[in-house]
Amino acid sequence: DYNHQIRHVVAGWPGSVHDSTVWASSSPARRPDSFFDANQYQAGDSGFALCLRMLTPYRLPYAAESGNNAFNTGHASLRVVCEHGNGILKGRWASLSCLPVFIRRSGDVKIVCDWILACCVLHNVVNLRNGEDHVPLFVEEIRQGNISDSPVVESSLIWREKIKSELLSYLGLN
Template sequence: MDNLILRDDIIDDDLEIFEIINHGIPRQVFLRPDLFHSHDDRAFFSRFRLTKETVLQLLPSIEPYIERPYNRNNTVTPMNQLLITLMYFASNSHMVTISDVGKMNKSTVCRIIKRVSNAIARLYRDYIIFPRNELEVNQTKNKFFDIASFPNVIGAVDGTHIRILSPGGDDAEIFRNRKNYFSINVQVISNAYLEITDLVARWPGSVHDVTIFNNSIIRRQFENGQHPDCFLLGDSAYAMKDYLLTPLQNPRTEPEQLYNESHIRTRGAVEKLFGIWKRRFPILAYGCRLKLDNILTIIVATAVLYNIAKKMGEAEPPLPAEVDEHEFQVLLRNGDIPVVPILNPNQLLGPQVRQNLIINYFANLQ
């Protein structure tokens, strides 16, 4: 009798708890939003950092890897999976915030970001391409020459640090960089169109740029003679090579000053690239809170997306006005780029190649 009275007095909330205890937690069914059509073009670009046109071009390339083999259990569409991932790249919001926007569980968001990032990273060889033939090499050289009349340049190389949380474990400190935060040191080679043509994203933040370059495939290619008569430009952190030129520490003559000024302006392409890349996908600047393997995949995925945006002619985040403290007059190009032969690397070391270039080319620009 007492039990019956107690049962009759149960209020609605208690009845729900009673049902959960006896029958399990009720299944939640979310009403998925239409993230693609729910924003106008301007709001869409602001939230996802790509235009609708680019997203529509990209989706078929990754859809086979992210589409679920069935349409049960209220699956998330490939389009919403892609947009949820882009939202994460564009904001680095906590998973729970993005799950609220996408009307899905936090664990679902985590799985989606991992799945879509892997699918985009698969496109690496299609969009991150170092010049492969004579036509591409000449186009790259011409575009670099237009910047400040530096001849035979095929790429500008530099490293940038992508902030991460401490990965923990015995080796965590190797990820702490010289600025005292945890990071991945990413090596990038840029062309004059501000596209990423080579990417190395696997080294801890404490590793020096020279170490990364010395262990890279691109270094082996140059030393095996795969890119004859071509220069890479690097800052003073790099060791001089017959194919990797750095600025002079103390230029004394006018040709040496011209060399340095031309070098700095031309190599500035890679620094501009870093600014645009990180402004387009702020997760690279704010820091990523995922597991290390997922972070490396995201770095590659955002590099692919960055190049896709460049190919599609997407609007770029505004760049700061370029400041040239030592502006100098350069020769107007008439016809082809002047031929500046590179002597046999077995005969000249890096500093000698640089001096030869200064004497035989930059001295003639005065």
């Protein structure tokens, strides 16, 4: 979030799996109303499917339209905050960039997941000790499965248009 607090962790997927696949398997994606208030959402890059609570930028050719272009610029600013939070996490806990654990048996995967989760919890604790607001950490270990991308539904398109309109109004561009 804006305070670089980690709100949810999904541990257990190999690094080669696309973020959108991991997201689609997560509890917030499957039950968004349990994790997001009415005006909250996750800002994903263009590799994610647009759906309620996963706000994505406009893709070409629609991205070239002026209002959509301004929306994408604002959306990119949100993504920078998310990526900066990831950078802070990896900067604090350098072991996350190269875990010193060899995976030889199934129990080793659990050690790696626990290591990642511990770093995330400690990251939030450090933030809290520096006066940041408390945000509960939701932890989810996932089972790998065959996840299919959900189609973009009309309500998701309307939702994104509403947010775009609010952003453009705030920026004085409409």
